[in-house]
Amino acid sequence: IMSKNFALIGAAGYIAPRHMQAIKATGNRLLAAFDPNDSVGVIDSHFPDADFFTEFERFDRHVDLRRRAGNGGQIDYVSICSPNYLHDSHMRFALRSGAHAICEKPLVLNPWNIDGLLEIERETGKHVNTILQLRLHPAIIALRERVRREQRSTKHEVELAYVTSRGHWYLQSWKGDSKKSGGIATNIGVHFFDMLHYIFGELQTNLVHQRNDTKAAGYLEYENARVRWFLSVDIEDVPTLLRESGQRTYRSITVDGEEIEFSGGFADLHNRSYEEILAGRGFGLEENRTAIETVATIRTGSIVPAVDVARPPLKR
Numbered sequence: 415i416m417s418k419n420f421a422l423i424g425a426a427g428y429i430a431p432r433h434m435q436a437i438k439a440t441g442n443r444l445l446a447a448f449d450p451n452d453s454v455g456v457i458d459s460h461f462p463d464a465d466f467f468t469e470f471e472r473f474d475r476h477v478d479l480r481r482r483a484g485n486g487g488q489i490d491y492v493s494i495c496s497p498n499y500l501h502d503s504h505m506r507f508a509l510r511s512g513a514h515a516i517c518e519k520p521l522v523l524n525p526w527n528i529d530g531l532l533e534i535e536r537e538t539g540k541h542v543n544t545i546l547q548l549r550l551h552p553a554i555i556a557l558r559e560r561v562r563r564e565q566r567s568t569k570h571e572v573e574l575a576y577v578t579s580r581g582h583w584y585l586q587s588w589k590g591d592s593k594k595s596g597g598i599a600t601n602i603g604v605h606f607f608d609m610l611h612y613i614f615g616e617l618q619t620n621l622v623h624q625r626n627d628t629k630a631a632g633y634l635e636y637e638n639a640r641v642r643w644f645l646s647v648d649i650e651d652v653p654t655l656l657r658e659s660g661q662r663t664y665r666s667i668t669v670d671g672e673e674i675e676f677s678g679g680f681a682d683l684h685n686r687s688y689e690e691i692l693a694g695r696g697f698g699l700e701e702n703r704t705a706i707e708t709v710a711t712i713r714t715g716s717i718v719p720a721v722d723v724a725r726p727p728l729k730r
């Protein structure tokens with residue numbers, strides 16, 4: 415197989431090195447990277463020869479020169495690791511530059527952004543792929559197959575609590591700005607809402623019980639499950655004993671009272687995502703629609719109070 419040429423947007427951030435690693439692990443090369451922030455020394459650990467730009471216009475010129483040179487140096491894929499609200503613009507840039515896009519989650523903030531991108535896919539013949547790595551997690555795939563096999567007449571009862579504490583920087587960064595990140599349910603929850611749809615089918619009901627800068631909770635009903643969910647970035651929501659022993663995260667997903675164990679197996683899911691995308695089995699725009707609709711509704715829907723809002727156990 416011929417190796418592919420990559421460019422990377424958002425190269426100085428937290429998740430970008432995982433993309434550099436995946437580009438390398440799949441036998442491809444990073445030729446150009448862009449980030450308005452120049453703290454990108456990490457590039458040397460992966461692709462010391464890559465060109466780097468802090469201005470979008472110079473990056474654009476470089477990508478365009480490569481495209482027009484027609485000597486095999488054109489960019490085939492643009493990987494996108496920028497803040498969430500910029501994803502759709504960066505995907506348009508990729509496709510209009512004659513490249514496919516590999517975009518971090520959440521693909522976009524609102525469902526109508528997907529429609530605009532579908533049009534550009536049609537115009538350019540290039541495709542959008544997303545990183546929804548939980549769909550590739552062996553435990554999730556096994557659960558999905560079990561649910562499909564069993565074909566129960568009653569819905570599964572699911573409880574999901576995920577607390578991943580963040581320091582004070584979080585609310586000062588773009589991640590704490592709902593206009594830029596979509597808020598916690600979008601930025602952190604989208605993985606889980608996509609996973610629930612993937613396992614339990616079409617979404618039927620979406621109620622929000624609680625929503626603020628650091629936590630959100632609600633109720634979702636799918637074809638095959640009723641789900642009470644809770645998400646938080648507040649350390650106070652980590653159950654006391656765990657917190658006292660130094661733990662900063664708490665994750666529990668139960669199906670009919672049974673804990674789904676999937677703490678392990680996360681390490682190389684970006685590599686796996688790239689393998690699938692390069693083999694033509696990536697997850698595209700339409701596969702993202704339900705999760706994006708879910709988080710957009712959670713962001714804007716009116717709060718429906720409830721007495722039994724999901725919460726992590728206080729003691730543990």
Ligand code: NAD
Nearest residue numbers: 424426427428429430449450451495496497498518519520
């Ligand atoms: P980050 O803030 O660490 O990095 C974002 C980078 O984008 C920064 O280097 C910033 O300088 C750069 N940036 C800012 N404005 C830009 C612009 N106009 N053009 C290009 N780059 C710009 O954030 P992160 O944690 O690396 O998150 C990046 C993306 O990856 C987000 O969409 C996030 O949701 C996603 N993410 C995914 C996972 C996962 O498990 N799949 C984990 C973490 C983050």
